Structures are given as structure tokens and as C-alpha cells.
Amino acid sequence: MSDLPRTSAPYFPPHRQASEFHGFAAECRRLSPAVLWHLFNRPFSRLRHDAEDRRVAERFRKIEMARRPTSADVCIIGAFSAKNGLSRAARYELDRIAAVHPFATKIDVTDQVGTLSLAAYAAERRDDPPAIVIFLMQPNLIWKHLRNVAPSFLRDSYRICLAVWELPYFPAHWKYIDEVFHEYWTPTSFSAEALRLGSTRDVTVVPHPVKIARSGSQRIARREGAPFKGLAVMDLSTCPDRKNPWAHIEAWQKAFGDHPGATLTMKVRFSRRTAPIRRELLDMIGQSKAITLLEAEMTDAEMVALQEQHDVCLSLHRSEGFGLGICEMLEMGKPAVATAWSGNIEFMARYPHAYPVEYKLVPYRDYLRRYPGYRGHWAEADTDHAARCLRVIAAQWADRSSMNWQVERDRLIA
Structure with missing residues (x-):
């Protein structure tokens, strides 16, 4: 297998930038009949649900x-x-x-x-x-x-x-x-x-008691002849903006481009209202073979097997209440690159192989209006910093080195 790229520049420029899929123009492109009906009916549906809840x-x-x-x-x-x-x-x-x-x-x-x-x-x-x-x-x-x-x-x-x-x-x-x-x-x-x-x-x-048997040490075990594999798990059926899938593609492309030695699996779930997001992600991926969308329902055993097959967890979400998938992979000894904001940051500090990603707070915006009444902010992960973290992890994987996770991580987040 050819060596992974080590430079700070992407192997080739991304097909489209994540920023193209945010803002008013992007929301207008997503206004399918299903979305329009959802936005029109949502206030009335909420009133009905509130009345039922009260009863x-x-x-x-x-x-x-x-x-x-x-x-x-x-x-x-x-x-x-x-x-x-x-x-x-x-x-x-x-x-x-x-x-x-x-x-x-x-x-x-x-x-x-x-x-x-x-x-x-x-x-x-x-x-x-x-x-x-x-x-x-x-x-x-x-x-x-x-x-x-x-x-x-x-x-x-x-x-x-x-x-x-x-x-x-x-x-x-x-x-x-x-x-x-x-x-x-x-x-x-x-x-x-x-x-x-x-x-x-x-x-x-009461933190979730996530306990998963580790398959080895906390260092990445290189599988002979296999590419370096990243995993991003997200439910995009209700609020794609919160999970921010575009940033995942951009960060991976900035880190590795279309290099065959580094692949990203995005396990995703869509709904009728979020079908436009699937088209956007495929458009962003383009002809690249380095990033694939996996749409499948999985049992716990199948989910653990999927996590075991990958080398790093990527989660560039805008907000999480906990971040179960991040915690599961950290418990396996797999490194995780995740936005350093919201619930996940509370447990990430316990793991030397957790890489918190820099961010800036931006106003909440969500084309499906998942959180009515919210006028605050959430986090926008820095995809350049995420790409640097991914390259450091991939370099250790490729070299089978005994790098100290804590030292290297602290250097990146200093």
C-alpha cells in the first residue's frame, strides 16, 4: 500500500466546500413538497401534541x-x-x-x-x-x-x-x-x-455506563494490506444540520483527498424530508472512492463489528447531549476526533486517544426547524484542525509506532 499523504495540504481539492450547503440559498434548494408540508404543518402538529400531553x-x-x-x-x-x-x-x-x-x-x-x-x-x-x-x-x-x-x-x-x-x-x-x-x-x-x-x-x-471489551491496546492495530478507515455514525432523519455531515466529508478530503489508503464510512439514516441531504452528500463526494454512505439498520453486535473494523471515529457535530458512538469507540481503544463542545467533551477528557476539535460558536440554523423557540448558538467544527488530527492518527497507524497519545494530542490542541 502506498504511503498516506503527510503534508498539511489536501491531496486534491474537495469537490465542493461544506459552506455551500449552509444558509438561506441552501435551505431553498431543499424545499421539497415533503419539507414544505412539514414546515406548514409543524405548528399545528405541536399544538395537537401539547394538548395530548396536557391531558x-x-x-x-x-x-x-x-x-x-x-x-x-x-x-x-x-x-x-x-x-x-x-x-x-x-x-x-x-x-x-x-x-x-x-x-x-x-x-x-x-x-x-x-x-x-x-x-x-x-x-x-x-x-x-x-x-x-x-x-x-x-x-x-x-x-x-x-x-x-x-x-x-x-x-x-x-x-x-x-x-x-x-x-x-x-x-x-x-x-x-x-x-x-x-x-x-x-x-x-x-x-x-x-x-x-x-x-x-x-x-x-448519571453518565451512560458504556462498557465494551477492547480488542487490544489503545494503539491502533494496522491490518496488513487494508486502508486506514474512519467511521462517522449519524441519524440524519430529523436534524441533519446538528450532525453536520458536510463537515465530515470536507475534513476527510482535506486530510487525505482521494488517496486510496484512507477511506471514510458514513453510516447514515435519512427520511423522506431529508432526502435532499443525501443528494448533497453524494454531490460532495463526487467520483471519489474514498468516502461511502452506508444505509443499514444494525443490531448491537453488528454495530460493534462495524466499529471494530474501523480505525478512528469522526464526529464533527454541532451539538450532542452525550455522544454515545464517540464513547463506544473510545472504550474500544479507538481514537476519536470530535467537536470540543457539548456533552461529549465531559467524557473525552478521560481518554488519551480522544482528539477534541477546535470550533467557533455560530447562530443556530436548521432548515427543518427541529428546535422551535431556540435562538441560541451551537458549534461549527474547524475542519482544518480536524484534518490535522486525522493525519497524525493515520501516521501512527501507518508506522505502527509507539507514539504517546497524550503527548501528541496535547501538542495538537495546545
Whole structure:
């Protein structure tokens, strides 16, 4: 295999700059019928959802308690079998809670065939509600699962909700949760500060217990004859602007251009509304064989296998509540190059092979208006700095050197 490029200049200029896909002109190009209908209908849909949330919150209004019960009678409710990052995080939490409460009842609201259904369990416990109920899902998703459940199910229960939020403001569509829950858990201080802006409940920071068996040392193991491989995982079905896929392509092209010895896999998910983003990414990639889009649903085992096959994690997001994929690859001993802002920076400091990328704060802008009411800022990663980090990591991979991660990383971020 030919040597990877080591210079500060890209091997060849990017097909198109990431900046071309931001701003008013880019948003106008994305106004498909599906997007226009979404933008028109969103305010009315939000009003309908708020009305439903208010009705459910009124039915399940909690009884104030001085402290959390010490009883072992615990019910854990979550979307454990779904194939997404939130469900993977819920499964980590389930393992942690089950270790403390081995006899807890576990209810998977996404699997009504192989597990006990919430409705059946609630009917069974109508006159004997569990002492503690823990919801391992976002608050705005809980209401639809409680619609067909009698309020007596939660009558005397202490209710905990695991919530994670990716921007520094309290989401308006969560405003009824204080009426239902006694306590919130969240994985980062970044997310906790957002929750505290709109909640009077206790908010406890409980980092996700990500534990993955490492395949070797924290140095990269070069696979003979294989290219240096990067992995970027992102759900682009609801807010592509937050995940910022354009910056990933630009950074990789600045680092390696179209060199065959360095390839980037972007595992992505699109929706009908975000189909224009897929076309933009393909346009940016052009004829290059160095970057590919992977659109596939994966189990946990398949996801771990994909991560094991790659040498570095790339995440140039604009904001993250936690950053589960980053943490998973760091736990594997794989280096991660990620924006040095929001929830992920809290755990990255623990890993000598984590490379925080410089950024500047820019005004929030999102063509799908995912976060109504937000007028603040989020981060724009410096793709030049990200490219320098990638080249340093690739050089160690190619040389099989024993470079000290901490020293080299500190030099880059000084």
C-alpha cells in the first residue's frame, strides 16, 4: 500500500466546500413538497401534541414524596429493542439498574410479542403499583405509551425519567413532565443544565455506563494490506444540520483527498424530508472512492463489528447531549476526533486517544426547524484542525509506532 499523504495540504481539492450547503440559498434548494408540508404543518402538529400531553399529564399527576423509596419493587420501561442510539443507551442503563435491582420488572415498549406488555403489567398491578418506576426514554415519547394505561398504575409510585437533551435550552414540548415525574437522570452536565432551566425537579447526572471489551491496546492495530478507515455514525432523519455531515466529508478530503489508503464510512439514516441531504452528500463526494454512505439498520453486535473494523471515529457535530458512538469507540481503544463542545467533551477528557476539535460558536440554523423557540448558538467544527488530527492518527497507524497519545494530542490542541 502506498504511503498516506503527510503534508498539511489536501491531496486534491474537495469537490465542493461544506459552506455551500449552509444558509438561506441552501435551505431553498431543499424545499421539497415533503419539507414544505412539514414546515406548514409543524405548528399545528405541536399544538395537537401539547394538548395530548396536557391531558395525559393531568391523568398521571404525581403525589409528592419527600424521598425516593428504598423498596426493591422496581419497574423499568424503555424502548430496548429499537435499533438506534437512544435504545442502545437505554440497554446500557438497563444493565446497570438490573445489577442493583436483579428482580426488577423490565418492559420493552417496542416489543409487544416477546416481552410483557405495559398494558398487561399495568392492569395486573392496578391495586398494587410498583414502588419505583423508571422510564428509560425521552419524555415526549412516554405519553403515547401511557394513553391506554390506568392512572392507578403510577398512583403511589416514585417516578424517574432518563432524559437527554442536545441543546442548552429547555424544550417547550417537555413542559408538562414536572407534573408527572419526581426525578430526572441525564448523562451529562450539559444536558442537566438544560433540564434545570425548565424543571423544578431534582436532576441527577448519571453518565451512560458504556462498557465494551477492547480488542487490544489503545494503539491502533494496522491490518496488513487494508486502508486506514474512519467511521462517522449519524441519524440524519430529523436534524441533519446538528450532525453536520458536510463537515465530515470536507475534513476527510482535506486530510487525505482521494488517496486510496484512507477511506471514510458514513453510516447514515435519512427520511423522506431529508432526502435532499443525501443528494448533497453524494454531490460532495463526487467520483471519489474514498468516502461511502452506508444505509443499514444494525443490531448491537453488528454495530460493534462495524466499529471494530474501523480505525478512528469522526464526529464533527454541532451539538450532542452525550455522544454515545464517540464513547463506544473510545472504550474500544479507538481514537476519536470530535467537536470540543457539548456533552461529549465531559467524557473525552478521560481518554488519551480522544482528539477534541477546535470550533467557533455560530447562530443556530436548521432548515427543518427541529428546535422551535431556540435562538441560541451551537458549534461549527474547524475542519482544518480536524484534518490535522486525522493525519497524525493515520501516521501512527501507518508506522505502527509507539507514539504517546497524550503527548501528541496535547501538542495538537495546545
